[in-house]
Amino acid sequence: MMRSVTKYALLGxxxxxxxxxxxxxxSSGSDGGKDKAEVIHWWTSGSEHAAVEQFxxxxxxxxxxxxxxxxxxxxxxxxxxxxxxRIVGGNPPDAMQFNTGKQFDELVQNGLLRNLDxxxxxxxxxxxxxxxxxxxxxxxGHMYAVPVNIHSNIWLWYSNSALDKAGVxxxxxxxxxxxxxxxxxxxxxxxxxxxxxxxxxxxxFFNVLIGEGGKDLYMNVVKDRxxxxxxxxxxxxxxxTFGKLRNxxxxxMQGRQWNQAIALVIDGKAGFNFMGDWAKGEITHDGKVxxxxxxxxxxxxxxxxxxxxxxxxxxKNAKDEKGQDLLAxxxxxxxxxxxxxxxxxxxxxxxxxxxxxxxxxxxxxxxxLKKEDYVPSSDILISPDLTGSLTDLVSxxxxxxxxxxxxxxxxxxxxxxx
Amino acid sequence: MKPRRLRNVAAQTAxxxxxxxxxxxxxxxxxxxxxxxxxxxxxxxxYDWVGLKQYDRLFDSHRWVVSVQNLAIFGVIFIVxxxxxxxxxxxxxxxxxxxxxxxxTLFLYPYAMSFIVTGLVWQWILNPTLGIEQAMHAWxxxxxxxxxxxxxxxxxxxxxxAGIWQxxxxxxxxxxxxxxxxxxxLWKAARVDGIPAWRIYLSVVIxxxxxxxxxxxxxxxxxxxxxxxxxVAMTGGGPGISTEVPAKFVIDYLFNRxxxxxxxxxxxxxxxxxxxxxxxxxxxxxxxxxxxxxx
Numbered sequence: 001m002m003r004s005v006t007k008y009a010l011l012g013x014x015x016x017x018x019x020x021x022x023x024x025x026x027s028s029g030s031d032g033g034k035d036k037a038e039v040i041h042w043w044t045s046g047s048e049h050a051a052v053e054q055f056x057x058x059x060x061x062x063x064x065x066x067x068x069x070x071x072x073x074x075x076x077x078x079x080x081x082x083x084x085x086r087i088v089g090g091n092p093p094d095a096m097q098f099n100t101g102k103q104f105d106e107l108v109q110n111g112l113l114r115n116l117d118x119x120x121x122x123x124x125x126x127x128x129x130x131x132x133x134x135x136x137x138x139x140x141g142h143m144y145a146v147p148v149n150i151h152s153n154i155w156l157w158y159s160n161s162a163l164d165k166a167g168v169x170x171x172x173x174x175x176x177x178x179x180x181x182x183x184x185x186x187x188x189x190x191x192x193x194x195x196x197x198x199x200x201x202x203x204x205f206f207n208v209l210i211g212e213g214g215k216d217l218y219m220n221v222v223k224d225r226x227x228x229x230x231x232x233x234x235x236x237x238x239x240x241t242f243g244k245l246r247n248x249x250x251x252x253m254q255g256r257q258w259n260q261a262i263a264l265v266i267d268g269k270a271g272f273n274f275m276g277d278w279a280k281g282e283i284t285h286d287g288k289v290x291x292x293x294x295x296x297x298x299x300x301x302x303x304x305x306x307x308x309x310x311x312x313x314x315x316k317n318a319k320d321e322k323g324q325d326l327l328a329x330x331x332x333x334x335x336x337x338x339x340x341x342x343x344x345x346x347x348x349x350x351x352x353x354x355x356x357x358x359x360x361x362x363x364x365x366x367x368x369l370k371k372e373d374y375v376p377s378s379d380i381l382i383s384p385d386l387t388g389s390l391t392d393l394v395s396x397x398x399x400x401x402x403x404x405x406x407x408x409x410x411x412x413x414x415x416x417x418x
Numbered sequence: 419m420k421p422r423r424l425r426n427v428a429a430q431t432a433x434x435x436x437x438x439x440x441x442x443x444x445x446x447x448x449x450x451x452x453x454x455x456x457x458x459x460x461x462x463x464x465y466d467w468v469g470l471k472q473y474d475r476l477f478d479s480h481r482w483v484v485s486v487q488n489l490a491i492f493g494v495i496f497i498v499x500x501x502x503x504x505x506x507x508x509x510x511x512x513x514x515x516x517x518x519x520x521x522x523t524l525f526l527y528p529y530a531m532s533f534i535v536t537g538l539v540w541q542w543i544l545n546p547t548l549g550i551e552q553a554m555h556a557w558x559x560x561x562x563x564x565x566x567x568x569x570x571x572x573x574x575x576x577x578x579x580a581g582i583w584q585x586x587x588x589x590x591x592x593x594x595x596x597x598x599x600x601x602x603x604l605w606k607a608a609r610v611d612g613i614p615a616w617r618i619y620l621s622v623v624i625x626x627x628x629x630x631x632x633x634x635x636x637x638x639x640x641x642x643x644x645x646x647x648x649x650v651a652m653t654g655g656g657p658g659i660s661t662e663v664p665a666k667f668v669i670d671y672l673f674n675r676x677x678x679x680x681x682x683x684x685x686x687x688x689x690x691x692x693x694x695x696x697x698x699x700x701x702x703x704x705x706x707x708x709x710x711x712x713x
Contacts (some may be wrong), residue, residue: 017578047664077674080673080674081669081674083472084673084676085673088461088462103676106460106461106462106676107461110461110462146688177538195655196654196656197654197656198654198655198656198658198659249550250547251546251547251565251568252545252547252548252568253568253657254544254545254567254568254573254653254656254657255541255542255545255567255653255654275608345633378670383676383679384674384676385671385675385676385680387675388670388671388674388675388677389479392480392481392659394657395656395657395659396480396570396658396660397658398658399570399656399657399658399660400570400657400660404567411480418475
């Protein structure tokens, strides 16, 4: 008798616990009358944090309540995993960051993101936003994301003090680059500061592809996935140059983050670093002047601007729709755009903003944009799945000196043929 | 006492929640995962049918092959290392030494840390420009070189080493409990017969501890199959893809690379592999009626 009483008591407790869990989950979420917005992003380095604070300040000043849900790491891999998981699971954040491109296509196709047309009409966004970006966030004529910046990934950064110490000048061509790198090596300075994350190695690869191969080769290889272009001598040259870079990195590469890599260049401990123009954020954050202390080359060999950047999407069924509206409006206000992009090291997305007080590197970028010397980012051209396969290949090749450029080209062709 | 049938009803009622969890949360999701692996799903599941296409791609993928090889290397080194080191530590502590309490805590302490912390700490220690190598250079031994973490062909061994550092203490605790359960008289008898201690351990004690070894083996085996966090924290799968593991392949494709079908195909392969290994053992342990035993 005693035993069965215990059993029923246990059963009752278990059921009580089961009932209590959803109740506890429901109890959070009062916002004190303010328009709350929980925002998932991956801006966690010093300068990125300073930039995202501009959004937060402006949003809070206009009656919002910014709830920060930053997820660090992996060029956004971790944040996107977290956010997509929550959207698919029915507990979406109010806003979430993606890279400009195809990363959120499927969310749009499955009707999980808010159509921003009403807001776009109200604030006249479609006339003001850079057309390449506008088309990247538009599907079937509707706008589904707010672009917040234009970044170019294909910059070569160099330390003037390190080059002086090695007694060489900034490179004009890839031949110069390798001469400089040899001199730096002799002077006991790390020639190329490279981060260990696979995405940073992919970025270096695209630097070489566009710089050495030119933007036509890039478009033929990445957009058209042309087998002839991949088998061409020009692409082989790219593979060889990229492979040669393997000899100029140091042992500390593994485990190094992108901001630690550019910091080596800022401190003059390394000569070169391939990184997007968000690196500029780290440079100014350290009190240095981009273009003066740390030089910049937009695509060594063939100058070009790579149009990419970040957008925010606003999932349907989020907790606070008014908060979403307000946040979208704030992000595209000219004043906020300037303040944010200055910290972030990027170019504002609104075409009519004055670009007079930009630094030397940003001016180079804006000039290339005006001359239409630009290419869409790889995120705009190819799917995350394909990008993933390329990432595996590029990072294997870059970290394994026994792999030949020929093997790299063959594997590259295989991946692109699928 | 109530009649037997009534008690059975009560027992079965109490088990309903467990049954529901088993059927829907375990068996149901396994079946669903396998179903999805035969589709062309992207971020979201579609219920079309593409046959073995995802499996073709999976076994064609260099990264998957590397992941499986790494799991084998990691698994063997990690399990053997933990068992040997854990056993030696347990025997050492069983010698009625002084300060056993402190030492026991010290050896078990790494297990209190998650694999994430373990991975990060060892990443810093083994990083050639931050850790041991740098320290040796700073102390004047400039020819010292230990760059395994930066070498694709060696990094996986360091991951296994960090795993052993973390988990050997657990094996020690389990085996120490077993050693304490061994009758003092056995040692006295062996001493009278003049048998050397190592011989007693090898021929008598280890067979007596076989149950403990199996427990440890199962715990370590589970840790091997699901290893993910240690790799993410310590190497991020790098250099290149040289320390990738199957669980990381699944997670990467499931979310970031937006290919649920390929991820579920990989997960199904993992499931089948585990099932093939564990199934016969489960059968012999629980399902087969032992001879001479009433049901």
